[in-house]
Amino acid sequence: MSDVYAARRTRLREYCNAGGSAAALVSRPANVRYLAGAAPRGAVLLLGKTEDLLVCGGPTAGRPGQERPDETLRVQILPPAGGGDPVVAAGDLAAGQGADSLAVEEHHLTVARHRALGSVAPRLRLADLGSAVEQLRVVKDEEEISCLRIGAEIADQALGELLESILVGRTERHLALELERRLVDHGADGPAFPTSVATGPNAGRPGHRPTDRRVEEGDFLSVCLGATYRGYRCEIGRTFVIGTAPADWQIELYDLVFAAQRAGRESLVPGAACRDVDRAARQVLDSAGYTEGLTALTGHGVGLEIDEDPQLSPAAMGKLDACVPVTVEPGVHLPGRGGVRIDDTLVVRPEADGGPELLTITTKELLAL
């Protein structure tokens, strides 16, 4: 694995050198992890002129139960008390290595830390690394996809077990906690994001936080969860009906969202414009009259963070590449009545390889539980 991290750092170094910076300071935790194999709390990565260093704020690196940094990378641990800010220490080290320019993540670094960095190394010209590391992260290697695939299996298992239990009378909060416990039981590092369980009028609401409302007969029940496995985060969302038979309006709404989600999934081909994938899903809902209250996105990339590039939205620029994992998650919420969301994680693959690879395989038939 060390080769992987070193190769990623080489790509970033080439990018920086081409931009005129001899050194780069990576502070966003997911970016640090991507390049160093681990991101102890507060740690930053210096891509130095002569040597790369993982600079940590205290004796937290390499603790049991946490990921370990790439062994080829030198780890510098600052003294626990008064050791100062790793960002500032890294700036000092960069200047010490003779770098005259340092690219930093201006979209992550605070104004105060940026200023402190300027003070400790006044001869260092501070440039903007922009989202260079985020862009490197968009296309995944098979090792990364394998972590997502295992995470998706875990989420499918947790969801499947929940469906076998009695649901009526239990609260959204309890169901969400139960799902999170099952994720960990099956080997997840933890949930990929706060599990959402929404019943009745709450169902289908994007990002709903579980309440004390109990599941009732006749409810829509929508669930959105994901597992983190070796740092990689996936997402699955399903909507069910509680009781013996769904009402007509429930079947109609479900079929509509299902059609929208399928249209989105089927448009996932290498080279497709992100906005076209969004439009494929969105226009199914639009043409049925659901223009109000749609979310800004119908999907997004996943990886070391749950919400990464690309964004599948009307204003999105750019095209999809092969080996990019994305969610497809359209939904409709009717205020006061509830709604439907269906959400999968898929990997974009060329048609010759069988088309988009579905990672979250729980059925999307409308189940009456």
Place this chain on the structure above:
Amino acid sequence: MSDVYAARRTRLREYCNAGGSAAALVSRPANVRYLAGAAPRGAVLLLGKTEDLLVCGGPTAGRPGQERPDETLRVQILPPAGGGDPVVAAGDLAAGQGADSLAVEEHHLTVARHRALGSVAPRLRLADLGSAVEQLRVVKDEEEISCLRIGAEIADQALGELLESILVGRTERHLALELERRLVDHGADGPAFPTSVATGPNAGRPGHRPTDRRVEEGDFLSVCLGATYRGYRCEIGRTFVIGTAPADWQIELYDLVFAAQRAGRESLVPGAACRDVDRAARQVLDSAGYTEGLTALTGHGVGLEIDEDPQLSPAAMGKLDACVPVTVEPGVHLPGRGGVRIDDTLVVRPEADGGPELLTITTKELLAL
């Protein structure tokens, strides 16, 4: 409650005006919540020249299951797609109100957002608000302390129930999840921070993340958890022995840490220097020869965040005031053997009012479970 938030904003406005800024932009979520009663994801608070505004990035404000913003405050919701950054929108609004200077939280705002703010309102002079809101938050009112007290009761209940169950053979991860479930069962919004359960050689390690190690006879078991109640976060930590009788070294180590923790608690009086409280606890461990591996802090403030000012450390400046809630949490960890941590949340009170108020009341006797 609206009066409370308006009064807090008045105090901040007076501070800003004294510093020469007609307006302030608060972006750190806990600070937004403190001043507005709610902090929808991404929302910022503009303390304007003519009107205060809570600027939100999308239709997320006031959702069921979440806190509601102060009703006297106008809420501005940006359109979901392409509505832009609430920070930038707030800068535009501040300029529109005729402010010539805007104080921002440079320790929270990123360089990129700061620059975007400068571009949208080039005539607005950007100043630094510093940690003015954090400093307002240090001394709590009785309403805030009441939330912390309820949170502490919930944490005590969850811990008490765990102690009545069979522990041997269960993993750290399962015990941590069980505690978090019980916190929510008893009415917590959620855990105040990731619950730490540490057994055997892991016991007593600060910030230990639960592993798959199982509880064994003869282990030390240390647990650190907290509840969030109406946004307020408390903390309790205890260490137990598994089995019929603790070994001599376990009793000695426990008694030592207990003495250190008691010394810290007893030094919590209004007017005490923070570093003296730290020293009171630390010197008990120091004089027994445990100088290596002590944590940088022996305690810290709690409130809307789990780690607030004041810091109880050797280098801390400042004194304690009445009505400041802090943790006192010394510990010793012996590599390969385990260790002891004891952690309470207390409120500093004058001697005339009975001295420090202990919020976390679970026994600190050494229990053999």
